[in-house]
Amino acid sequence: MWVITVYSKENTTMFEFEKEEEAREAFGKMQGCKILSEVVYFNDPCFALATV
Numbered sequence: 001m002w003v004i005t006v007y008s009k010e011n012t013t014m015f016e017f018e019k020e021e022e023a024r025e026a027f028g029k030m031q032g033c034k035i036l037s038e039v040v041y042f043n044d045p046c047f048a049l050a051t052v
Helices: 020-029
Strands: 002-007 012-017 033-038
Touching: 002 020, 012 020, 020 033
Parallel strands: none
Antiparallel strands: 002 012, 002 033
């Protein structure tokens, strides 16, 4: 999951995206102070240890 956090004087807004491409496209169009983050969960299947 990808999250864009946009900060303004009075508000903090977060937008969630499933795909990196979508997040990067939206990030380029947004104005202001912004941060693009990838959220990684420790229990995601891609991090599972391989069993022999």
